Amino acid sequence: MALHRHTALSILTIAVAAAGVIAQQKAPIGYDDTPMQPNNKWHIHDPNRPQPRVVTPGPAPAAPLPPPDDATVLIGARDDLSAWQMDNGSSATWAMANGVVSTGKGRIRTKAEFTDFQLHVEFATPKEVKGDSQERGNSGVFLLGVFEIQVLDSYRNRTYADGSAGAMYGQYPPLVNASRPPGEWQIYDIAFTAPRFTGEGRVDKPAVVTVFHNGVLVHHATPFLGPTAHKQIPPYKAEFAKGPLALQDHGNPIRYRNIWIRPIKGYETE
Numbered sequence: 001m002a003l004h005r006h007t008a009l010s011i012l013t014i015a016v017a018a019a020g021v022i023a024q025q026k027a028p029i030g031y032d033d034t035p036m037q038p039n040n041k042w043h044i045h046d047p048n049r050p051q052p053r054v055v056t057p058g059p060a061p062a063a064p065l066p067p068p069d070d071a072t073v074l075i076g077a078r079d080d081l082s083a084w085q086m087d088n089g090s091s092a093t094w095a096m097a098n099g100v101v102s103t104g105k106g107r108i109r110t111k112a113e114f115t116d117f118q119l120h121v122e123f124a125t126p127k128e129v130k131g132d133s134q135e136r137g138n139s140g141v142f143l144l145g146v147f148e149i150q151v152l153d154s155y156r157n158r159t160y161a162d163g164s165a166g167a168m169y170g171q172y173p174p175l176v177n178a179s180r181p182p183g184e185w186q187i188y189d190i191a192f193t194a195p196r197f198t199g200e201g202r203v204d205k206p207a208v209v210t211v212f213h214n215g216v217l218v219h220h221a222t223p224f225l226g227p228t229a230h231k232q233i234p235p236y237k238a239e240f241a242k243g244p245l246a247l248q249d250h251g252n253p254i255r256y257r258n259i260w261i262r263p264i265k266g267y268e269t270e
Helices: 005-026
Strands: 072-075 084-086 095-097 100-102 108-110 117-124 139-143 147-151 186-193 203-205 208-213 216-223 255-263
Touching: 117 139, 139 186, 147 186, 147 208
Parallel strands: none
Antiparallel strands: 072 255, 084 108, 095 100, 100 255, 117 186, 117 255, 139 147, 186 208, 208 216
16 A cells, blocks of 8 residues: 555654664764874774773762861862862852862863872762763863863763773773763872973973772873873973863863862882
8 A cells, every 4th residue: 555645754754863863873983083092003082992891880979088187178168269270360260069069161270280199089970961972971180281081971971982981081091981870979089190301301201190980990000192182192391290280171061079189209218
């Protein structure tokens, strides 16, 4: 029996829409036209790079974990952003209430600069999931202002491996994906050693980072190949020997709380 013209058009419209959804689902996420990583066979943000294995972490803490008594609290229980400023040096404009900071327009960074340190950061991506890949809960923690540990909602959210939560963005994926579900508080514990340079400004030792995501090791004394950038890895500069801590605005609503830092010093010899 011949279909009515209106019915046939409706079926055709549904079929086209379904084909579009399937094509969108099968479309690769990432880039194959970027430079090659200097130490492996993958492009920067390569869609074919293996995804980190999923590991279920322990439950989120019911309340912020107290800092050590020698830590400098950068975001704490008081609604105080006096330690922070915008990238242009003006006062920090991100909203803060009940000890929780919400991302606003523009990046914020600390007024103080650091070299070698232990850093604790607690963050939460939105409970209501919107978007996918890099458009879902995207932010970042920038060490010395230039070396990024990626913040992203990577719970059942495929993206290019070196851009997932906990990644040394554009360089190394996390060893595993230890993300909690959207809306739950997550923790980065980071040990960082700043790069060293010769008197002529050449790299003597690269920046090195160890990262725990929700108590799970995701980087172990791994050197940064260079500062963080999208679709490239720029060279080191001597000015990267010290710098601030920065939090990224990527257009997604992210919450931060309980951020503290403490310097790493050598062993006592006396």
